[in-house]
Amino acid sequence: HVSTKPPPEPSPLRKAKFFQANMRILVTGGAGFIGSHLVDKLMENEKNEVIVADNYFTGSKDNLKKWIGHPRFELIRHDVTEPLLIEVDQIYHLACPASPIFYKYNPVKTIKTNVIGTLNMLGLAKRTGARILLTSTSEVYGDPLVHPQDETYWGNVNPIGVRSCYDEGKRVAETLMFDYHRQHGIEIRIARIFNTYGPRMNIDDGRVVSNFIAQAIRDEPLTVQLPGTQTRSFCYVSDMVNGLMRLMDGENTGPINIGNPGEFTMLELAENVKELINPEVKIITVENTPDDPRQRKPDITKAKELLGWEPKVKLRDGLPLMEEDFRERLGISRKK
Numbered sequence: 001h002v003s004t005k006p007p008p009e010p011s012p013l014r015k016a017k018f019f020q021a022n023m024r025i026l027v028t029g030g031a032g033f034i035g036s037h038l039v040d041k042l043m044e045n046e047k048n049e050v051i052v053a054d055n056y057f058t059g060s061k062d063n064l065k066k067w068i069g070h071p072r073f074e075l076i077r078h079d080v081t082e083p084l085l086i087e088v089d090q091i092y093h094l095a096c097p098a099s100p101i102f103y104k105y106n107p108v109k110t111i112k113t114n115v116i117g118t119l120n121m122l123g124l125a126k127r128t129g130a131r132i133l134l135t136s137t138s139e140v141y142g143d144p145l146v147h148p149q150d151e152t153y154w155g156n157v158n159p160i161g162v163r164s165c166y167d168e169g170k171r172v173a174e175t176l177m178f179d180y181h182r183q184h185g186i187e188i189r190i191a192r193i194f195n196t197y198g199p200r201m202n203i204d205d206g207r208v209v210s211n212f213i214a215q216a217i218r219d220e221p222l223t224v225q226l227p228g229t230q231t232r233s234f235c236y237v238s239d240m241v242n243g244l245m246r247l248m249d250g251e252n253t254g255p256i257n258i259g260n261p262g263e264f265t266m267l268e269l270a271e272n273v274k275e276l277i278n279p280e281v282k283i284i285t286v287e288n289t290p291d292d293p294r295q296r297k298p299d300i301t302k303a304k305e306l307l308g309w310e311p312k313v314k315l316r317d318g319l320p321l322m323e324e325d326f327r328e329r330l331g332i333s334r335k336k
């Protein structure tokens with residue numbers, strides 16, 4: 001005798017356990033460049049439910065279009081400077097414009113995002129018991145007098161300059177994270193992200209890699225800001241996302257530098273872009289902006305030891321991957 005009855009419904013307790021096993025992850029700023037790549041990676045795990053909160057200041061729904069409508073995905077138009085009442089288990093707090101032209105556009109909004117936004121996400125973490133990861137920045141080291149920068153360095157930051165809304169904002173955000181950790185026992189993680197590049201960067205967001213690639217594709221001169229000898233170290237976005245997830249899921253609060261220690265002058269970067277993307281293009285020098293850090297390179301000893309993480313993608317391998325995405329969006333194919 002074979003029963004045709006459907007299997008019994010799981011008991012409410014079993015159901016609760018089933019939902020417990022799922023991880024509800026909030027990604028603030030998830031419609032942005034790094035955030036959307038992080039969402040892609042988090043969505044690969046069927047146990048994750050991902051909620052993005054973003055005000056679309058520099059991000060866009062386009063970056064998340066493949067997830068809109070997915071049962072484990074939710075997108076909320078929300079500004080983190082306002083309180084957010086939802087239930088979550090983990091918070092990746094990325095919301096904040098990252099490109100100098102955008103964060104300087106409305107500096108008061110930028111510092112509110114860093115201070116009030118982080119305070120709200122910490123309040124949310126406190127109420128829900130969620131673990132929270134802040135994407136801080138190498139800019140907390142300012143114009144560094146120590147090279148390469150390790151996490152013990154306190155930095156050399158102008159508190160009243162045009163970049164201060166961003167770098168001092170992130171410094172306060174780090175302080176808030178540690179105060180909530182010490183005072184309220186919140187589980188915190190702090191990543192100090194160094195310059196990151198890859199597909200989906202805003203084409204005209206003014207950052208150096210996106211500028212040079214867009215210029216090379218459009219046959220416009222590459223604009224090296226003076227003196228051109230200033231250095232940066234560029235991390236490909238997939239490496240960055242892996243580092244952030246290792247940090248979140250590991251046992252260390254940080255702050256931990258996540259970045260690629262390969263260091264280049266802006267002139268060298270321009271030469272590389274020229275050679276790989278458009279050998280005909282000119283390289284010119286232009287005025288710089290105030291308080292531009294002269295050198296930057298992460299010491300990633302801590303990330304290697306504590307997270308078992310190090311970047312894999314070299315600049316010369318990452319640039320062509322970004323070129324492909326930029327060509328598609330600009331509608332300009334490679335000359336034969």
Ligand code: NAD
Pocket residue numbers: 028029030031032033034035053054055056057058059060078079080081093094095096097098099113117135136137138192193194195196197
């Ligand atoms: P991005 O500008 O592409 O993404 C930021 C996202 O935050 C955008 O989607 C934007 O709309 C959203 N946002 C901004 N203000 C908000 C607010 N008040 N409320 C809700 N959403 C808001 O930048 P990104 O490069 O993806 O940077 C992500 C994070 O990583 C930022 O916190 C940034 O400070 C940090 N970071 C990035 C780099 C880098 O090189 N890309 C370096 C250091 C640190």
Ligand code: UDP
Pocket residue numbers: 082083084085086119120121122123124125126127128
């Ligand atoms: N908050 C939030 N979501 C929550 C809980 C708190 O956005 O689920 C905000 C809250 O509005 C407050 C901030 O987080 O502005 C800090 O919260 P906390 O509980 O630490 O401080 P308090 O509300 O006691 O000032």
Ligand code: UDP
Pocket residue numbers: 100195206207208209211212223224225226230231232266288289292293
């Ligand atoms: N830069 C440049 N040409 C550009 C844009 C930027 O030479 O078109 C330089 C800028 O002066 C700085 C470096 O590139 O030294 C990195 O600038 P970016 O705005 O990308 O990031 P930052 O590290 O300053 O936040």
